[in-house]
Amino acid sequence: MKDRHVNGQRLHAQGITLGYDARTITDDLSVAIPDGSFTVIVGANGCGKSTLLRGLARLLRPRSGSVFLDGELITAYPTKEVARRLGLLPQVQVAPEGITVVDLVSRGRFPHQKLLRQWAREDETAVVEALAATGITDLAPRFVDELSGGQRQRVWLAMALAQQTEILLLDEPTTYLDIAHQVDVLDLCAGLQAHRGYTLVAVLHDLNMACRYATHIVAMKDGAVVAEGHPSDVITESLVREVFGLECRVIDDPESGTPLVVPKHRPVRVTGSTDEEKNHVPAQA
Ligand SMILES: Nc1ncnc2c1ncn2[C@@H]1O[C@H](COP(=O)(O)OP(=O)(O)OP(=O)(O)O)[C@@H](O)[C@H]1O
Numbered sequence: 367m368k369d370r371h372v373n374g375q376r377l378h379a380q381g382i383t384l385g386y387d388a389r390t391i392t393d394d395l396s397v398a399i400p401d402g403s404f405t406v407i408v409g410a411n412g413c414g415k416s417t418l419l420r421g422l423a424r425l426l427r428p429r430s431g432s433v434f435l436d437g438e439l440i441t442a443y444p445t446k447e448v449a450r451r452l453g454l455l456p457q458v459q460v461a462p463e464g465i466t467v468v469d470l471v472s473r474g475r476f477p478h479q480k481l482l483r484q485w486a487r488e489d490e491t492a493v494v495e496a497l498a499a500t501g502i503t504d505l506a507p508r509f510v511d512e513l514s515g516g517q518r519q520r521v522w523l524a525m526a527l528a529q530q531t532e533i534l535l536l537d538e539p540t541t542y543l544d545i546a547h548q549v550d551v552l553d554l555c556a557g558l559q560a561h562r563g564y565t566l567v568a569v570l571h572d573l574n575m576a577c578r579y580a581t582h583i584v585a586m587k588d589g590a591v592v593a594e595g596h597p598s599d600v601i602t603e604s605l606v607r608e609v610f611g612l613e614c615r616v617i618d619d620p621e622s623g624t625p626l627v628v629p630k631h632r633p634v635r636v637t638g639s640t641d642e643e644k645n646h647v648p649a650q651a
Pocket residue numbers: 386391409410411412413414415416417418457
């Protein structure tokens with residue numbers, strides 16, 4: 367195996383074109399995830415964030431271009447080997463019917479099982495740690511389909527953590543969480559990055575949380591990377607306008623000093639009151 371840290375980046379994509387059927391979503395996109403970073407991907411709904419994560423995790427094969435993991439083409443590894451190095455928490459997950467929390471989290475250990483070494487003490491430890499880290503130890507015997515949305519999201523995160531991969535891709539890990547649990551999950555991620563040398567890539571919609579936790583931000587628009595770098599350099603009023611079409615002020619977060627995006631106040635208006643809306647004819651499905 368070649369040097370694991372080629373160019374200092376264990377995971378990078380070179381000129382990848384990703385799409386579904388005839389539709390191209392990213393065209394010739396290159397991105398490198400800095401080793402040991404907490405990289406946060408931001409961008410409007412539908413701009414291709416999840417598609418990019420799937421491409422980086424080898425769930426979606428690029429039509430052209432390549433993804434490299436530890437200096438090799440990611441396609442060159444056996445599936446289990448990729449899963450031992452890189453974990454993905456997808457945006458949408460469906461649990462098998464009637465499965466308990468502890469059984470689902472235990473599935474994160476599958477890449478570590480070998481034919482002759484089934485369940486071992488380190489698997490047990492990894493599962494117990496993942497349950498504790500996500501604050502769901504008490505939920506262990508419960509059925510996943512009987513949990514609330516936020517509880518369920520923490521179960522999936524625990525499954526990804528139990529996989530114990532040094533590279534972890536998380537697609538909206540905080541979407542269903544209340545503010546305290548959002549902070550808990552992001553603190554947990556920051557701890558893995560700062561103290562255990564993990565490389566984290568997360569898609570987040572909350573720009574202010576992104577600015578607090580990210581060491582590196584990748585901003586996407588229409589399937590392309592439009593800016594990347596440190597949050598203070600990337601998250602500006604013009605970037606928010608360009609990427610989200612939103613007028614805002616960016617001030618210093620009083621707690622952390624990181625950028626804080628405050629949408630500009632606009633008067634409430636009655637929907638359907640503009641000429642454009644009055645004349646709008648809905649498209650046929
Ligand atoms: N399985 C699929 N089949 C066909 N088109 C898809 C599929 N998944 C996503 N798309 C399309 O690809 C585009 C990018 O979707 P993607 O899920 O990557 O966006 P996203 O940036 O993650 O958005 P969101 O913030 O809403 O999660 C969208 O136009 C979407 O409709």
